[in-house]
Amino acid sequence: MKIGIIGATGYGGLELIRLLHNHPEAERIDLFTSSEEGMQFSNKYTHLMNIYDQKLLAIEHNRLTEYDVIFTSTPSGVSTGILPSLIGSGPKLIDLSGDFRLKNPLDYEQWYQKAPAPPTALEKSVYGLTEWNEAAIQQADLIANPGCYPTAVLLSLLPLLKENLIDSTNIVIDAKSGVSGAGNKPSQMTHFSETNENTAIYKIHQHQHIPEIEQAINMFAGQTSPITFTTHLVPMTRGILATSYAALQSNVTERQLTNALKERYAYDPFVRIIEETNKFGTNQVYGSNFCDIHVKVDPRTNRATIVSVIDNLVKGAAGQAIQNMNVQFNIDQTTGLQQVPLFI
Numbered sequence: 001m002k003i004g005i006i007g008a009t010g011y012g013g014l015e016l017i018r019l020l021h022n023h024p025e026a027e028r029i030d031l032f033t034s035s036e037e038g039m040q041f042s043n044k045y046t047h048l049m050n051i052y053d054q055k056l057l058a059i060e061h062n063r064l065t066e067y068d069v070i071f072t073s074t075p076s077g078v079s080t081g082i083l084p085s086l087i088g089s090g091p092k093l094i095d096l097s098g099d100f101r102l103k104n105p106l107d108y109e110q111w112y113q114k115a116p117a118p119p120t121a122l123e124k125s126v127y128g129l130t131e132w133n134e135a136a137i138q139q140a141d142l143i144a145n146p147g148c149y150p151t152a153v154l155l156s157l158l159p160l161l162k163e164n165l166i167d168s169t170n171i172v173i174d175a176k177s178g179v180s181g182a183g184n185k186p187s188q189m190t191h192f193s194e195t196n197e198n199t200a201i202y203k204i205h206q207h208q209h210i211p212e213i214e215q216a217i218n219m220f221a222g223q224t225s226p227i228t229f230t231t232h233l234v235p236m237t238r239g240i241l242a243t244s245y246a247a248l249q250s251n252v253t254e255r256q257l258t259n260a261l262k263e264r265y266a267y268d269p270f271v272r273i274i275e276e277t278n279k280f281g282t283n284q285v286y287g288s289n290f291c292d293i294h295v296k297v298d299p300r301t302n303r304a305t306i307v308s309v310i311d312n313l314v315k316g317a318a319g320q321a322i323q324n325m326n327v328q329f330n331i332d333q334t335t336g337l338q339q340v341p342l343f344i
């Protein structure tokens with residue numbers, strides 16, 4: 001397979017490169033840049049010396065049709081200008097940004113404050129939450145890879161909502177992310193002296209993943225209530241921990257919730273349901289494509305606490321993107337993605 005990565009110099013791009021290095025079907029991987037054409041990649045990133053010594057290529061639109069797969073791992077608003085004219089021209093397109101996720105262009109305008117992709121491209125894009133949309137992904141020319149927070153939240157909530165085991169009308173989701181979720185461009189928010197020894201809430205009620213999560217809950221579980229969703233930046237590099245609180249439908253037990261999750265994901269190699277545990281954190285999935293989920297009922301309040309963890313750069317970005325590529329090419333989903341978590 002000939003693979004092109006646009007945005008190769010960013011965190012998502014670097015993670016695609018790391019994972020594809022061990023992918024047996026990746027014959028050639030070309031790296032594209034908008035700002036550093038001709039730069040030897042391993043001079044920029046010395047950890048890749050003797051592994052990726054090639055030069056970064058300029059993004060020339062007419063050359064992109066030569067590839068079997070193009071990944072775009074670029075800031076929002078960029079792939080909108082690159083991918084629509086490539087749909088159906090040959091390569092499978094997998095976008096890691098939010099540009100093709102929201103079906104309603106007005107939602108994109110409102111939550112991203114940018115011009116949306118053309119409606120024809122939005123109609124053709126397929127939401128790449130692999131475990132829930134495999135049949136459509138297999139046929140798709142353009143995949144909108146899910147956001148990192150939505151991946152963690154949706155995998156844990158969808159089975160319980162679909163089976164009507166929890167009340168969809170009052171869900172509160174409290175999510176925390178490592179700083180790499182913000183990409184490699186430094187900002188005031190990600191400055192070491194402001195993230196170290198600090199935990200901060202941000203984008204309160206304004207996070208762009210709110211409409212994405214609601215759209216997917218509607219699409220896969222048929223529920224339409226709005227959610228309360230808050231995001232926090234914690235002083236670690238990778239990882240997302242999403243904790244959701246939901247009232248139980250009458251007489252539902254913890255065992256029923258756990259069984260619903262276990263049954264739903266019985267054949268999904270990357271979703272692990274953790275039953276009895278007193279310890280559950282992001283380090284159990286660090287560097288891997290796993291999403292771990294744990295659920296506990298509080299009999300005093302009749303509410304469930306549902307918690308999930310992912311590595312934002314793997315299952316939340318590059319790992320899921322490669323999982324989707326595998327599905328598109330009828331390759332075993334786990335190909336190139338069998339990394340054991342880096343626990344310590």
Ligand SMILES: NC(=O)C1=CN([C@@H]2O[C@H](COP(=O)(O)OP(=O)(O)OC[C@H]3O[C@@H](n4cnc5c(N)ncnc54)[C@H](OP(=O)(O)O)[C@@H]3O)[C@@H](O)[C@H]2O)C=CC1
Pocket residue numbers: 006007008009010011012013032033034035036073074075076078096097098146147148180181182183184185312313316317
């Ligand atoms: N970080 C994460 O955990 C996750 C990120 N995402 C999304 O994935 C996308 C990439 O994220 P991330 O890798 O963290 O971001 P980074 O900021 O780390 O990297 C983005 C890369 O895009 C390239 N780029 C910037 N402007 C342009 C342009 N106009 N045309 C082409 N390329 C451009 C840059 O490379 P160069 O200058 O070399 O062109 C840059 O290295 C974003 O949309 C992000 O929201 C999704 C899930 C998780």
Ligand SMILES: CC(=O)N[C@@H](CCC(=O)OP(=O)(O)O)C(=O)O
Pocket residue numbers: 076096097098146147148149177178179180181182208231233
């Ligand atoms: C820690 C941090 O800043 N995380 C980013 C996640 C960005 C992302 O994944 O953005 P898209 O899904 O819109 O592409 C944020 O909260 O905006």
